Amino acid sequence: MTGWLVFLGLALLVGGALFRWGRLPKGGMELVGAALFVGVAGYAWQGSPALPGKPTPPPESAANLPDTTFALERGKMLDRFGTDAQVLGTADAFHRQGLNTYAIGIIKGGLSRRPNSPDLWVGLGNALVIHGQGMMSPAAQLAFERAGKLAPDHPGPPFFLGLAYAQAGQLDRAAKVWSDLLARSPADAPWRPELEQRLGELAQMQGGGGQQ
Numbered sequence: 479m480t481g482w483l484v485f486l487g488l489a490l491l492v493g494g495a496l497f498r499w500g501r502l503p504k505g506g507m508e509l510v511g512a513a514l515f516v517g518v519a520g521y522a523w524q525g526s527p528a529l530p531g532k533p534t535p536p537p538e539s540a541a542n543l544p545d546t547t548f549a550l551e552r553g554k555m556l557d558r559f560g561t562d563a564q565v566l567g568t569a570d571a572f573h574r575q576g577l578n579t580y581a582i583g584i585i586k587g588g589l590s591r592r593p594n595s596p597d598l599w600v601g602l603g604n605a606l607v608i609h610g611q612g613m614m615s616p617a618a619q620l621a622f623e624r625a626g627k628l629a630p631d632h633p634g635p636p637f638f639l640g641l642a643y644a645q646a647g648q649l650d651r652a653a654k655v656w657s658d659l660l661a662r663s664p665a666d667a668p669w670r671p672e673l674e675q676r677l678g679e680l681a682q683m684q685g686g687g688g689q690q
Contacts, residue, residue, distance in 0.1 A: 548604040555634040562597040578609040599625035614646045
């Protein structure tokens with residue numbers, strides 16, 4: 479009942495204001511009255527004036543999501559200091575809030591200033607995979623490939639490309655990328671133990687029925 483009273487009161491207030499100050503042309507009040515009548519009819523048809531008011535609850539916060547694998551691992555392969563690291567750190571923070579589109583945007587903003595940064599291209603590829611809920615999209619693939627072309631001797635692009643393949647369930651592709659990286663890595667490369675462990679885990683998953 480309260481909803482009806484409020485609605486009718488507003489309709490009368492609008493009609494009175496238009497009559498007093500609207501300076502409507504001849505026949506205008508008839509059109510206004512018809513419009514208000516249609517509004518009342520529509521409210522009666524689709525509204526729920528008898529129901530008590532109930533504010534819409536705020537959306538559930540997605541804050542405090544766990545760090546992505548990329549956030550946990552990027553310090554082993556990519557620079558941990560400098561402008562690019564700060565951009566990726568900000569993107570990580572957005573991912574923890576579930577704001578994956580914002581993470582992509584901040585990395586693209588960094589790339590607009592540093593288009594030849596392999597770290598940022600790797601970060602963009604990762605962010606696109608996260609946004610795609612673990613799927614390797616063509617855009618993510620291109621981002622990883624761009625990073626690899628900019629720094630062909632850098633272990634980061636192939637390592638995180640393999641990681642993205644593994645997370646997408648494409649285990650054969652992940653194993654191929656990581657095996658190639660291991661084959662061309664120096665014997666004392668600091669990333670070899672991590673790579674060998676990952677390849678071992680992939681072999682176990684494939685032996686246990688993992689599919690591409």
